[in-house]
Structure formats: C-alpha cells, structure tokens
Amino acid sequence: MAIKQRSKSLKSRGDELSSTFFQLDVLNGKELTDAQFPVFSKKVAETTSFKTLTPSEIEIFQLNIGKLCNQSCAHCHVDAGPDRKEEQMTREHLEKCLEIIAAVPSIRSVDITGGAPEMNQHFRWFVAECSKLGKQVINRCNLTIIMAHPKYHDLPDFFAEHGVHIVSSLPYYNKNRTDRQRGDGVFEDSIAALKKLNEVGYGQADTSLQLDLVYNPAGAFLPGDQASLEAEFKRQLLRKYDIRFNHLFAITNLPISRFLDYLIQSEKYEEYMQTLVEAYNPATVEGLMCRNTISVSWDGYLYDCDFNQMLDLKVACPSQHITSFDVHQLKERKIVLNQHCYGCTAGAGSSCGGEIT
Numbered sequence: 001m002a003i004k005q006r007s008k009s010l011k012s013r014g015d016e017l018s019s020t021f022f023q024l025d026v027l028n029g030k031e032l033t034d035a036q037f038p039v040f041s042k043k044v045a046e047t048t049s050f051k052t053l054t055p056s057e058i059e060i061f062q063l064n065i066g067k068l069c070n071q072s073c074a075h076c077h078v079d080a081g082p083d084r085k086e087e088q089m090t091r092e093h094l095e096k097c098l099e100i101i102a103a104v105p106s107i108r109s110v111d112i113t114g115g116a117p118e119m120n121q122h123f124r125w126f127v128a129e130c131s132k133l134g135k136q137v138i139n140r141c142n143l144t145i146i147m148a149h150p151k152y153h154d155l156p157d158f159f160a161e162h163g164v165h166i167v168s169s170l171p172y173y174n175k176n177r178t179d180r181q182r183g184d185g186v187f188e189d190s191i192a193a194l195k196k197l198n199e200v201g202y203g204q205a206d207t208s209l210q211l212d213l214v215y216n217p218a219g220a221f222l223p224g225d226q227a228s229l230e231a232e233f234k235r236q237l238l239r240k241y242d243i244r245f246n247h248l249f250a251i252t253n254l255p256i257s258r259f260l261d262y263l264i265q266s267e268k269y270e271e272y273m274q275t276l277v278e279a280y281n282p283a284t285v286e287g288l289m290c291r292n293t294i295s296v297s298w299d300g301y302l303y304d305c306d307f308n309q310m311l312d313l314k315v316a317c318p319s320q321h322i323t324s325f326d327v328h329q330l331k332e333r334k335i336v337l338n339q340h341c342y343g344c345t346a347g348a349g350s351s352c353g354g355e356i357t
Contacts, residue, residue: 109135
C-alpha cells in the first residue's frame with residue numbers, strides 16, 4: 001500500500017533548521033535558546049584517558065547513498081523523504097568507493113544507508129560488487145520499501161542471494177505507536193515485509209541470514225534496556241504475527257534535524273539535553289562508532305559518523321573526500337565532537353549497532 005507522507009522535509013519547507021550551521025548554533029546555545037551545557041569534548045577529556053578522541057582501524061565503511069525515501073518520518077535525522085530526489089550517489093562515486101573498499105584490508109563491513117538506499121538506481125549493482133569482494137554487506141532497510149512498488153517486491157530474494165545483513169527500523173510492535181512516528185500504513189507494510197524476509201530465511205534459526213530490528217524512542221526520553229526490549233519485541237511479534245528476527249538495537253534519538261525540530265516545537269529541548277548530559281557514561285567512549293567507522297555522504301565527502309555527516313562536520317584532516325582518500329591521514333585525525341555527541345554516550349551508549357556497554 002502507499003505510505004502517507006507525514007510532512008515535507010525541513011529543506012523543502014525552507015525551515016531554518018535545514019541549515020546545519022543553524023542546528024549547530026542551537027546546540028551551542030546561540031540560536032532559539034541560550035541554554036548552555038557542559039562542552040562535550042571537555043567532558044571526554046576530563047573523564048576518560050582520551051585528551052582528544054582518536055580513531056582505531058577503519059572497520060566499517062558506511063555510505064549514505066541518497067536522501068530519497070518513500071517515507072517521511074517525524075524523527076528522521078537525515079531529513080529524508082520523497083521530496084529529496086536530487087541527492088543520490090552517482091555510479092562514478094560508487095565505483096570509487098569500491099576501489100577504497102578493495103584497497104583497505106581493515107574494512108570488514110560495508111554499511112549502506114539512506115533515505116531508502118534501495119531507491120538509488122545503482123543499489124543492486126553496488127551490493128553485488130561488494131559481495132564479490134567478500135565484504136559483509138549491511139543494508140539499513142525501512143521495510144516498507146519492499147511493499148512500496150512491484151519493482152521492490154523481490155528485494156528479499158536479492159538480499160538472501162547476496163547474504164546481506166538486514167537492519168530494519170521498527171519503532172514498536174503495535175500499529176498506533178509505529179504509525180505516529182513513521183506515517184499512516186507503515187506498521188501494516190512493515191509486518192508484510194518482515195513476513196517476506198522470514199519466508200526466504202531471514203531471522204530463522206537454521207540459516208545465516210541476519211535480520212535485526214532497530215528501536216528508537218517515540219519521544220524525548222532515553223530507550224529502555226536493550227535486552228528487555230528485544231525479549232518483548234520477540235515475544236509480541238512471534239505471538240501476534242509469527243515473525244522472527246535475530247537482534248534488536250536500541251538507539252538514542254540525537255538532537256539533530258527533525259528530532260531537534262520536534263524538541264523545539266514541543267518545548268522539550270532543554271529538558272532532553274539535560275537528560276543526555278546527566279546520563280553521560282564515560283565507559284561508552286572507547287566503543288563509539290566514530291572510532292572504527294568512516295561515513296561517506298551521497299556526494300562523496302567523509303565524516304566520522306552518520307550524525308556528523310548530517311551536521312556537515314567533515315573529518316578533521318586533508319582527506320575529506322573519496323577522491324582524496326588517504327587511510328594514513330584518516331588514522332591520524334582527531335574525531336570531530338560537538339554537543340549532539342552526548343546522545344551516543346548517554347546510559348548504555350548508542351551506535352548503529354545499538355547499545356555500547
């Protein structure tokens with residue numbers, strides 16, 4: 001079924017928060033609010049062995065291959081949607097990414113995201129090429145894309161053929177809460193897509209096809225315990241829909257893009273930031289995803305993580321684009337930190353793979 005679009009993107013609305021500079025000014029108490037919070041980089045220096053945060057080996061090569069999406073979710077940190085048609089990674093840039101992936105032995109995983117990455121016209125070719133290189137391919141799928149149009153109905157078979165690890169967004173195991181966050185009809189189509197993935201072997205005990213779900217809170221609060229949430233999701237989805245999956249990742253909403261807009265509109269920004277600051281956990285810092293990941297934007301620029309990418313905080317070294325990729329320069333860089341980083345270090349921590357500690 002067709003997904004009802006919740007709203008236009010911040011960019012197409014001409015909202016001031018579509019500017020990354022404006023978002024950073026808000027986070028640092030220079031726009032919309034004068035609220036000041038402890039400087040994150042200083043907090044890290046004071047509470048850990050890192051005086052400045054530095055990377056380890058590049059193990060995960062993450063690409064945002066486009067902001068086009070069949071959904072327009074309320075809390076999307078990418079500000080993706082059906083109206084973001086122009087921001088798509090080209091074949092030329094994807095070919096350059098393949099050169100890098102093949103040339104850097106430490107890269108073990110290629111993590112493909114969007115938007116709905118499957119809507120990039122070169123998606124299937126790129127997945128197949130990464131698979132030929134023997135790399136683990138992770139695809140961050142919103143599930144509803146599988147049901148959105150007949151040309152996507154065979155995606156589960158394609159994923160299975162190439163052993164793609166599927167990481168899928170599912171805010172909750174009931175319709176009302178999911179549709180409030182992601183749009184009318186999302187839950188129904190997500191369940192249908194999960195069934196199709198189960199049918200080809202995903203999430204089943206007797207196969208190696210990995211299907212993981214992502215939970216993020218519907219409001220201005222931290223996620224609950226990941227293990228408890230996983231157990232409840234598994235129980236409810238199996239009982240109600242006979243659906244199986246492997247793991248659930250609990251991810252904290254970071255105060256950027258549409259979630260930042262939500263916080264400001266609901267007058268919860270200062271309260272939420274204070275929650276993140278008070279929940280800061282220094283034990284999470286060593287395992288932050290920015291330390292073993294390079295994030296590549298649809299136009300080929302390099303970032304420490306997906307969230308820095310959405311704030312246009314490029315890596316702090318001369319190698320800032322795939323055309324000038326230098327693994328040695330990147331290994332010597334200092335990771336760029338700002339106030340949004342409190343989201344990844346709150347409580348048990350948060351990464352693209354869920355809890356850190």
